[in-house]
Amino acid sequence: MSKVRFEKIKRPEQIKLPFMLDFYPLQDEKYTKINQFFKNLKEGRLTTTKCKNCGKLLWPPRIVCSECLSDELEWVDLGTEGELYGFTEVRLGAPLGFVQDAPFCVGFVKIGGLLISARIDDAKYKDLKIGDKVGLKVVELEDGRVFYRFTPIK
Amino acid sequence: MREVAVVGGGATRAGRREAGWKDLAQEAGKAMFEDVVNLSPKDVDSIFVGAAEPERFAFLSYVAPMVAEYLGITPRKVLARTELACVSGQAAIRYAWNCVATGMSEIAVAIGVEKMYPPDLAEAQTSMACVLDREWDGVNCFSAPPFFAITAQRHMYEFGTTKEQMALVSVKNHHYSSMNPIAHLQKEVTVEAVLKSPVVTPPLNLFDCCPMSDGAAGIILVPAEDAKKYTDTPMYPIGSGQCAIGNAINNLASLTEWVPLKLAAREAWRTAKITKDDVDIAEVHDCFTIAEIMEYEGLELCEKGKGGKFIEDGEPYIGGKVAVNPSGGIMGCGHPLGATSIYHTIEILEQFRGDVHKGRCVSGAEIGIQHSLSGAANQHSIIVYSRGSR
Numbered sequence: 144m145s146k147v148r149f150e151k152i153k154r155p156e157q158i159k160l161p162f163m164l165d166f167y168p169l170q171d172e173k174y175t176k177i178n179q180f181f182k183n184l185k186e187g188r189l190t191t192t193k194c195k196n197c198g199k200l201l202w203p204p205r206i207v208c209s210e211c212l213s214d215e216l217e218w219v220d221l222g223t224e225g226e227l228y229g230f231t232e233v234r235l236g237a238p239l240g241f242v243q244d245a246p247f248c249v250g251f252v253k254i255g256g257l258l259i260s261a262r263i264d265d266a267k268y269k270d271l272k273i274g275d276k277v278g279l280k281v282v283e284l285e286d287g288r289v290f291y292r293f294t295p296i297k
Numbered sequence: 298m299r300e301v302a303v304v305g306g307g308a309t310r311a312g313r314r315e316a317g318w319k320d321l322a323q324e325a326g327k328a329m330f331e332d333v334v335n336l337s338p339k340d341v342d343s344i345f346v347g348a349a350e351p352e353r354f355a356f357l358s359y360v361a362p363m364v365a366e367y368l369g370i371t372p373r374k375v376l377a378r379t380e381l382a383c384v385s386g387q388a389a390i391r392y393a394w395n396c397v398a399t400g401m402s403e404i405a406v407a408i409g410v411e412k413m414y415p416p417d418l419a420e421a422q423t424s425m426a427c428v429l430d431r432e433w434d435g436v437n438c439f440s441a442p443p444f445f446a447i448t449a450q451r452h453m454y455e456f457g458t459t460k461e462q463m464a465l466v467s468v469k470n471h472h473y474s475s476m477n478p479i480a481h482l483q484k485e486v487t488v489e490a491v492l493k494s495p496v497v498t499p500p501l502n503l504f505d506c507c508p509m510s511d512g513a514a515g516i517i518l519v520p521a522e523d524a525k526k527y528t529d530t531p532m533y534p535i536g537s538g539q540c541a542i543g544n545a546i547n548n549l550a551s552l553t554e555w556v557p558l559k560l561a562a563r564e565a566w567r568t569a570k571i572t573k574d575d576v577d578i579a580e581v582h583d584c585f586t587i588a589e590i591m592e593y594e595g596l597e598l599c600e601k602g603k604g605g606k607f608i609e610d611g612e613p614y615i616g617g618k619v620a621v622n623p624s625g626g627i628m629g630c631g632h633p634l635g636a637t638s639i640y641h642t643i644e645i646l647e648q649f650r651g652d653v654h655k656g657r658c659v660s661g662a663e664i665g666i667q668h669s670l671s672g673a674a675n676q677h678s679i680i681v682y683s684r685g686s687r
Contacts (some may be wrong), residue, residue, distance in 0.1 A: 164423065168432040202373035202547040203433045228456075229552070231498040235440050238423035241438050249443050251546055258436045260546045268499055273454055290436065 159251045166240055171289050177204045179218055186290045189223065189279050192216040221255030223279040225293060228253050232268035252293055253276055255264070263290040270294065298398045300687065302524035302531035305332035306643035308514035311631035312481040316511065317357040318412040319367055325513035325636070326368035327406060333517060333527040334405070336371035343402035346378045346395050348410035349634035353424035355412045364408060374402045379398030380488040380635075382671035383584065384678050385409060386514070387638035393518045394534050400640070403523075408515030409636030418620045421509060429673055430545055437445070439546070441584060446498035449587035451553045453500065456561055457604070458481045460500055460603030463586035464491035469614060470583060474629020476654035479640075481510045481631025487595050491586075505586040514639035516646075521686055530650045532665075535631035535683045536569025538562060541676035549675055558595030558670070569681035571664060573597055575577060576681075578648055579619050579664035582639035583626040589613075592668065595677070620659045623648065638669045642682070649684040660667070 165189070170181040175191065183190040192204040196213035207214050230250030237245045247265040264280055277293035284290075301662035307328025316324070330338060346364045350355040361378040365371070375396050376607050377389035386409030393405035413421050428441040436575040452458045455549060468488055474480035486504055517527070523530035538561035542550045550556035566572055581596070583589035598619060599607040607613060613621035624630055625646035627637060645665035647653050668679045 166431060166436040168436070176556070203430065203545055212540075229447035229451050231443050231450065231501075233443055233498055235495060235497045235503075236422050236440070237419070237438060238426045238440065238444055239419045241419075242419050242422070247438075249438050251447055257546045260434045260439050264435050273450075 160240075164239065166238075167288050167290055176206045176255060180204045182288055183218060184281055184291060185282060187223070187279070189254070190218045191219045191255075194220045200256055202259060221257065224296065225252040225254030225277050225279075227263070227271060227273060227275040227277055228258055229273060230263055230268070230271050245291055250293070263294070264292045265294045267276060299400065300521035300533060301394050301397045301518055302521045302533050302686075303516050303526040303642070303646060303682070304336075304519055304524050304531045305329060306516035306639070306646055307332050308479055308636070308643055309512050310479045311510040311512035311640065312635055313414050313441060314511040318351060318361070319414060320366050321513035322408065322410045323367055325410070325515045325540060326364070328536050329406070329408070329515040329531060332604060336517065340370065341370045341404050341406050342372060342374040343393065343405040344372050344376050345389035345405070345407045347389035347407065348378055349385045349687050350410060350424045350427070351410075351412075353427070354415060357540065360410070362428075364410065368406075370406065375405070379566065381676065382633050383398050383632070384638060384669040384671040384676065385635040387667065387678050387680065390518075390638065391537070391539075394680075395444035397518050397520060403626065405518045407518065407631070407639060408513065409472065410513040411633035411635040413509040413633060414511055421519065426630060428560040428671070433545055434673075442498040442501060445585040446501045446661060447561065448591070448671045448674070449500050449585070452587055452591065454631055455553050456605070458590060458605040460492060460588075461488055462609055463505055464488040465608045466583060466586040467491045467591045467628055469608065470589075470626040473623050473657045474625020476656045477625045477630060480625045480629050480631050481508050481512075482625075492590050492616070499584060500645060501587075507584045507627040507632045510633040512631060512633030512636050512640065513659055514636045514643055516530055516642055527581050532646050532649050533683045533686055534680050535687055536565050536571070536681040537679060538564030539676075539678040540564070543675050544672065546673060549673055550624065553591075553624055553638065554601060555591055555595040555670075555671075555674055556679060558592065558668075559597065561677040561679050562596050563631065565679040565681050568625055569683075571681065573665050576666055577620050577631045577662035578623060578645055578659050580623045580624060580644055580665065581621060581626070581668040582670045583622055583628045584632060584670075586628070588638060588674070589610055589621065589626065590671070595678050596668070615657065615659055620662075623653075625657075638667060643679070645682050649682075652680040
């Protein structure tokens with residue numbers, strides 16, 4: 144009978160956060176055809192695609208109209224001010240990557256004819272109410288990617 | 298299309314289990330096969346495995362052949378994994394039912410498996426936040442609790458629903474699950490305890506939310522004409538409805554009225570040739586207390602906006618208008634995503650057999666429905682089961 148060998152092995156204690164565990168979308172031309180959305184956002188403009196053929200305003204932005212299948216879409220501005228339709232505060236159960244932010248507010252915002260979800264920054268749950276005005280905020284990650292959020296307008 | 302029967306089923310105890318993904322699948326498979334006679338795994342020609350996110354929760358993929366192997370099944374007709382988030386299990390049943398009904402399969406298994414407690418719970422939450430479009434809603438932290446919190450907030454705002462009414466759903470379902478030996482939570486709660494439980498995402502407290510669970514459950518489907526070979530007490534899927542409208546928040550039909558549920562329900566009644574008044578047992582998707590209240594409304598058991606009053610009046614209790622979640626629901630039994638619908642299907646089978654604790658037995662039940670929803674409540678799915686053959 145041969146002697147059994149024992150050996151301790153290692154796995155890396157730390158690894159770079161893999162992209163597929165990162166909630167923020169990839170944004171440049173190499174990875175998405177809607178990169179214009181993020182370019183606009185970098186300039187402080189919240190935009191989406193509108194179908195030139197049937198006029199449908201499409202959210203999330205896309206490359207083919209889901210109403211008439213046209214790929215003739217244009218970028219339109221949604222404005223920078225919205226209204227809070229509903230909101231809550233994430234106190235427990237935040238996922239990896241957001242745990243350190245809790246508690247934080249999130250909501251559904253009516254803006255430019257759409258209803259979109261967003262983080263509501265610089266706000267406490269108890270100070271918010273349905274119908275509050277909120278303004279666009281752009282956050283930038285260290286790698287240059289951007290995303291939209293909103294903050295209450297006093 | 299031929300008539301189909303469910304001849305047996307089995308499930309694991311749901312909960313925070315000291316067991317792995319494959320352990321759960323084996324436990325459920327064994328219980329399922331032991332529930333029927335004259336049928337061995339080698340007789341099964343098709344298998345559908347409901348699994349919502351094994352890639353994330355258990356770092357496993359390609360699970361259908363794996364489950365087949367572990368259960369001793371060699372599929373020769375049809376096999377696949379089905380994924381439809383919280384409805385993955387019912388999706389498996391639908392495929393199995395269809396395959397037997399069309400003659401593609403003679404004996405099909407629908408089994409759901411989910412292992413939701415990895416060592417780090419935040420990892421499980423990361424998986425949950427990928428159900429809604431990760432790039433546009435998940436990124437804003439819209440996993441289930443924030444979404445249903447805002448749904449509750451709007452329902453309270455528009456219809457005057459109260460936190461006390463929502464708490465009553467939790468009280469009812471924990472009451473029934475206290476008498477269910479496979480339930481995740483087997484303790485009663487009071488309205489006061491619900492209202493005082495930790496706030497998760499206001500207005501939802503911890504006991505407004507179902508638990509995440511480990512668990513697995515499976516059923517066996519055969520042509521109705523063969524059913525009595527395997528059991529004295531089969532049940533029969535006799536109709537169904539399924540509907541999805543939109544996916545992103547912007548594209549939902551409404552936040553406070555679940556239109557896809559109403560459409561799925563009407564289609565289920567039509568195809569089963571019943572009315573909603575024929576339903577004795579409704580096993581519905583009470584992932585949050587507000588969900589069950591909106592389901593009373595969507596199933597048209599009460600008027601729109603009156604779901605809170607419906608529970609206040611005791612109508613969804615056994616002996617009321619219709620017994621809603623006599624199993625204890627997801628709230629009490631737990632929510633192992635891919636297996637949940639199958640747990641509640643087995644509940645209906647056991648109710649028809651009279652094989653449940655007398656404190657939660659719906660005696661004389663003839664018609665039961667199993668409802669599941671997924672995502673931003675944009676998808677609803679119902680199967681109608683009958684105790685008797687049609």
